[in-house]
Amino acid sequence: MDGDLTNKSHYKCCFCNTIIQSSYSDPCAIDILINFDKSKKEQYNQVFYCHMNCFKRELSNEMQSYFYLESLVESKMSLDEE
């Protein structure tokens, strides 16, 4: 693994392995917590970066219907334009 993963000037997407350009929704961070159902001392987390669209694409069809962050960002953008 190279050092690019944590270099804030160019985050790399963990799904498509390309540099993430800053946009209205990107970069996204995925904070994965293992042993979620265990005690805190048995839990560990790691952060990965991705494009919002890559994350959404990897979700199952059912889970995509629960993904609401995109609509939150878009509604905020339309409020800012008023």
Ligand SMILES: [Zn+2]
């Ligand atoms: Zn990507």
